[in-house]
Amino acid sequence: MPTISLQRDDLEALIAGPDHEASRIPLEQLEEWLMLVKGELKGTNPETGELRIELQDSNRPDLWCCEGIARQIRIKLLGTAISYPFFKKQTQVYGKLVVAPGMDKIRPYVAACAAVGYRVTAAGLTQLIQTQEKLADIFGRRRRSVSIGLYRLAPIVFPVSYDLVKPDDVRFAPLGMETVMTLREILMVHPKGVEYGRIVGGHDRLPLLRDAKGQVLSFPPIINSREIGEVRVGDHELFVEVTGTDLSMVALTLNIFAANLADRGAVITPVEIQSPVKTKFGRRWNTPIDFGTPRAIPLTAIESALGEALGGKEVTTALKSYGYEVKSAGKKLAVRLPPYRNDLLHTVDVVEDVAISEGYARFAPVMPSQFTVGSLSRLEQMADRIRHLMVGMEFQEIISNIMGSHQDFCTKMRLDGTEWAKVVEVDNVMSMSYACLRQWITPSLLQVETNSSRAFYPHRMFEVGEAAVPDEAADVGSRTVTMLGAVIGHAGANFSEIHSCLDLLLYYLDRPFTLEPLVHPSFLDGRAGRIVSRGRTIGLLGEVHPEVLEHWQIGVPAVALELEIDRLLDDA
Amino acid sequence: MDNLHPLETKVLLALSEQPDSAPTLDHLTESTGLEPSQLSMAVEWLLAKSLIAVHAESVVRLASLTPTGDGYFEKYSPIERVLSAAREAGQTGKRLTIQDIQAKEGLEPSDVSKAVGNLKKEGAVLIVQGGCIESTGRTSPTAEAMRALLQELRNGQRELHTFAEPLRNVLQQHAVKRGNTREPFRIDERVTRSYVLTSAGQDAARRLSRDGVAEEVSQLTPELLKEGAWRNKRFRKYTISLRAPRIAAGKRHPYREFLDLVKLKLVSMGFQEMRGTLVETEFWNMDALFMPQFHPARDIHDVYFVKEPTHARAIPEPYLTRVTQVHEKGTGAASTGWGYAFDADRAKRLVLRSQGTAVSARTLAGGASVPGKYFSIARCFRYDQVDATHATDFFQVEGIVLGADINFRTLLGLLNLFAREVAQAKEVKFLPAYFPFTEPSVEMHVRHPQLGWMELGGAGLFRPEVTTPLGVSVPVIAWGLGLDRMAMVALGIHDIRDLFSADLDFIRTMRGSF
Incomplete structure (x- = not known):
């Protein structure tokens, strides 16, 4: 999946945690720890300190992201989960975010929080933006399911509203532009509007985030406002918002951001979401939200899947030092994922x-x-039998x-229209050279003949391989x-030569056959035959038509044989 | 002395039959009856063996026609044409200038002026007022001689000294010399050598005539065997150090040879072959493997979609219902499911098979044996830009293992076996990995003698969300081996496209060391 770029110093500091001095981690050690996150070190730049990890x-x-990788490693080193206070139920919220009715038709869900006390550094900002992009691009499928906005908190007056507006009713200056534009203009002119416009396309009203004073925060999932929605190095009060089409994914994404900012020293204060309709979180809830549920798992399920009687204690330790919350009672474990994860579908996920x-090891x-x-x-x-016989010939x-x-x-074989x-054929063609599947082998072999005029003659070649034949049934x-498929090419190649090969081949396969005259555009008329055996056509052979040879720029006569091996089996 | 070629024997004997004369090649051609090329070959060999020696050398001058001369023979020489034009003009009373002749006869100015000069000197023409040419009615000896020479040399070259002096003079005047190549005749010098036997040659010839010619033959023939005549023959010895002529063998493709070996290994480890189709439904290619329909890897950029028909008619039940339920709610598999609305129409969408695991899914649904081991070497298609590491279609070696005894440790055991049997690797590393349809998942790395640590394959235990809807109740290992890099190293190639090369000479010369 994603490959991310991060700074070694930054990673080391995050692994050490806020209370400890960071120390240099040898790359070998780091690579071993990366197994905890299914990560692979793809490249390092000793001069800039950059690490690239897949x-x-x-x-x-x-x-x-750097914070997530560091967190998983730090938990292992601590031997226990890191607890984030803001996931606990609390009444203290920074403000409210009110969702207007009708959002469910276009982009129903939102989550948000305030993060105060982390002064954004250049490296930190790069990481925030990278995480924002990777999550929206891959997890959020190019912002369709999830997109993320980061803002300066100070200018925002709560409550913030998430509602629908007409495309021409509101104007604001988007990031990357000097001038004030309507939403319609943004969709037509702004690069992000052009790129992501399709997500909200076809609607006569568009989503908009505004504060109590009517200041635009952003036009999700397209673009932030330039005034409030541009985080700069040195800012220390941030507002984070996630919108999308799936409530769990939106909530999870905000949880990840909250945990990341907390790991960098920010104090997270939740925002209360007010929904006009009832969701699985109710009508009012605070985000970030810990929406995971404990799962009861028999110890034996884990032990038998692993093939190793680890015992309850070892399993508990293993899970705790991987970030789980575990309560063990005899042969049963109650496990719960940390709030920044939502990937426990089945016991096997815990097993892994x-x-x-x-x-x-x-x-x-x-x-x-x-x-x-x-x-x-x-x-x-x-x-295989046929291949051995062909090699023998x-x-x-x-x-x-x-x-x-x-x-x-088709075209070179004179088959168009027949x-x-x-x-x-392929629908999403990448290149015209790879637009369909072969329906027979002969063209593949003529391709070889075309490229091989300098290889000494005679040329005798065959391929036993698959082809796809359209069939409505x-x-x-x-x-x-x-x-x-078999092709013979040399100055004296003729029907009789390939006929002899067929004859011998089918003799050894014990398949009596007859040849019936065949009119086929790829072959010379009167020099092509249909191979019939036990009342079924099982193939064809003939002298390749000179015009076909011209199309392929082949300078010697060629004869071809094509045999459907499946048909030698069916009624055998 | 043993290995006299039959040609050499003939020449030796011919020379010994005329001990007093020193024959030339021409003479020897007559007395031996050999072709000139064979004869000169034999003489070269005998000289090299010092069995004969050059007796005398004489230089003979040979006259012959040049291509210009051939042209003169066809269309007459310029001097004749000028003379004939002058005579014709005399009869009709026309005035004729040099330019007129040039235009009429299409001759080079230099040829015309040379011809006119000669004719004037011989008194055959006069140049009168206004530069006009008039015939005197006299003949031109040069023109006559020219005609005779063209006629004579038309039949082939002739020794210069055999021509009478007047002819010889004309010939030499009109022979190609340096700086003037457009002449009708050429004179070449030919060195004629005569040969005699050396004393060694005389001995050899004596022995030959005494022992009778134990005739040397190059090829044993059915006749020689039939008549027993081979007993009196000597078989010429060959120069066996020469390079053998190239032949083409019928042979398997080296990459296929590699895959055949893999196939053999798998069968010998107890795996049964399974086959599938190039075109698959998204259902078998992905849905049945519990890859959610919103999964990033299912995006348009990773799979080729079929244009026509776009959808299969139906997905067989009960699999469609069960897979739908397991995606939506995890029903039946003790899972939460993905929690989204499964699109049954999307399941029918036809794609080019993108992973061999599709074949495994169909095998599981088709009632696989328990215990059971299966493999397929399936052609797969990925929506990738074609380059040195990506082919348009490629082989995936994949399979499954079903059994009540299957767990994470037996999974590792199986991978160890693969590493040893397929890659001959002694060192193996197992890394956590991610595949959408297995949990736990493993990546196997082996130490390759040339490549160092390399990924040999990926594997895992199929998620119950995969196996349960397909009616399988025992754990199943899903494994896949990435063998292309190994094959490329064995074949000495660096571009994956060369595995599918269309260059016959390259394929003929490629050899693998497996």
Whole structure:
């Protein structure tokens, strides 16, 4: 998932925590600790102190930042969870945020808090912005589900309102622009409006955050106001707000930000959200909010999944030193995730956290003991027999890509407008060269012939591989067929040569066949045949049409054979 | 002495039959009946072996036609054409200038003036007032000689000294000299050598005639075997140090050879092969693997969507209902689920298979054996920019293991086995990893002799949200091996696209050391 950039000093200071002097952590030690967060050190810059770390777990957005990584490591070192007072139920709030009716149609949810006492440094600001971007971009799917705004707290007069306005009714100066603009103008002109406008597109009213004095905070999820919504180095009173379409994701994102700012020394004061409709948090609730619920897990479930009788004590220690709240009672554990996580779907999620906390090296590998018989599918066995026979007939095996262009599979083969030109096409084409799946093998081999005029002759080559043949009767609209394709190219290549190969091949496979004349645009008329066996067409062969050779810029005659291996099995 | 080539024998014997004369190559051509090229080859070999020596050298001058001369033969020489034009003008009373002749005959000015000069000297033409040319009616010896020479040399080259002097003079005047290449004739010098036997050669020839020619043959033939005549033959010895002519073998593709080996290893470890389709529904490709429909990896940028038809007709039950429920509420799997409204239409959307795990999901639903081990080597497609590390489509080696004895430790045990059997690795490291459909998840790193620590594969225990809806009640390992880098090292290539090369010579020469 995301790769983030952070400063080694900053990480070391956060690992040490507010009460301890930071010390240099060797990179080897750091890499080992990164296993706790499924992180991989991708690069270091000793001059700038930059570390680049890739985080794998897409269900742990709390780890996609310097603060989150440091927190997970610090908890391990402390051996117990860090407690954040602002998650506790309390009545003291900084102010209210009132959600207007009708928001549910467009972007229903909001969460917010105040963070005071952390003076923003340059490095800290970079991290705040990076976290904001990664969370909105990946976790929030390009701001669709979640977007985040950071503001200077001082100018804001509470209560703040979250409501809908007409696109032309309100104007403000957005970040990155000098002038005052309407929401409609922002959507049309501002880079962020152009980029994210689609999220709120199609609505005649747009979401807006304003304070009690009517000052615009932001036009979520597009852009902040330039006056209030630009945090600068040196600011020490911040307001954080998250809007989105999923209540849990919005709440979780704010919890992560609150924990991050608290780790940097800020005092977090909740904001009360007032909703016009009842949510799973009610009509009024404070954010940040600890909305996790304890989960009862039998110890045996953990032990049997891990294959190791760790015992209640060791499991409890492992989970506590991974940030969990654990209450153990005999063979049962009641576990609860810290509020900045929301990824406990099943007992197995706890099982993995136990294993990670313990370290995978704690578990000795054991071989699965049950006996099974290995085998190849009948299709693969047949394909292998055919490959061996083709090799015996002095053909070189080829492996080609299955994805290619209509030009190669159809146009060059003179198939456009014919029944043979049906191919599986891709909707979201990245490049015209890779726009469809091959429906037969011959074009792949002619591609080789095109590139190989300097390889000494004769050229005999084959490929046993898959192709996709459109078929309305099939579940997925096409059949995946395993085919043999063979091409012979040299000055004297002719029908009889490839015919002999087919004849010998099917003799050894014990499949009597007949050839029926075939009119096929890729082959010379009167020199192509349909291979019929037991009443079914199983393939075709012929002398490649000179115009096809011209299209491929091939300077020697070529003959081709195509055999559907599946059909050699079906009624065998 | 043993290995006289049959050609050499012939020349030696021919020389010994005429002991008093020193024959030239021409003579030897007659007496041996060999082709000139064969003869000169044999003479070179014999000289090199000091069996014959050069007796005398003489230089012969040979006259022949140049391409210009061939042209003159076809269209007559300029001197004849000038003379003929002058005569024609005399008969019709026309006045003829040098320029007229040039224009009419299409001749070079220099050729015309040279011809006119010669004709005037010989009295065949006069130049009168106004630069006009008139025929005198006299013949031109040069023109006559030219015609005779063109006629004669048309049949081939001839020794210069055999021509009568007047002809010889004309020939030499009109022969190619330095600075003037546009002449009809050329004179070449040919060195003619005559040869005699050396004393060693005489000995060899004597032995040959005494022992009879134990004729040397180069190729044993069915006739020689049939008649037993090989007994009297000597078989010429070959120069075996020469490089062998290149041939092409019928052979497997080296990458396929590698995959065949992997296949063999897996079967020998008790794995059964499974196969799937290139086009899949999102259901089997992702939904059945408990990847939520809002998952970032399911975004448009990671999967290829099929254009037509866009959707499968139906997803089989009970799987659709069960998977819907497990996504929404975790029903049946003791899970909370993802808590969103599952889109059954999206489940039917057709995509190009992006992971081999889709094949595993279908196998689980199809009633996999317990205990059971399965693998597939499946072609997969990812929406990636094609470059040295990304191919448009590639092979994924994946599989599953079902069994009541499966847990995290047996998962590690299986990976150890893979490391040893497939990668021949002695050192293994297990790292926590993330896959949407397994928990716990492991990444296996092995120490490769050339690459150092490298990721060999990923694995994990399928989440119950995956197995339960598919009707499987035992734990299941899902594993995948990333073998392309190993294959590339074994094949000595640095670009993944070369695994699918379309260059026959490259494929013919590629060899793997597995």
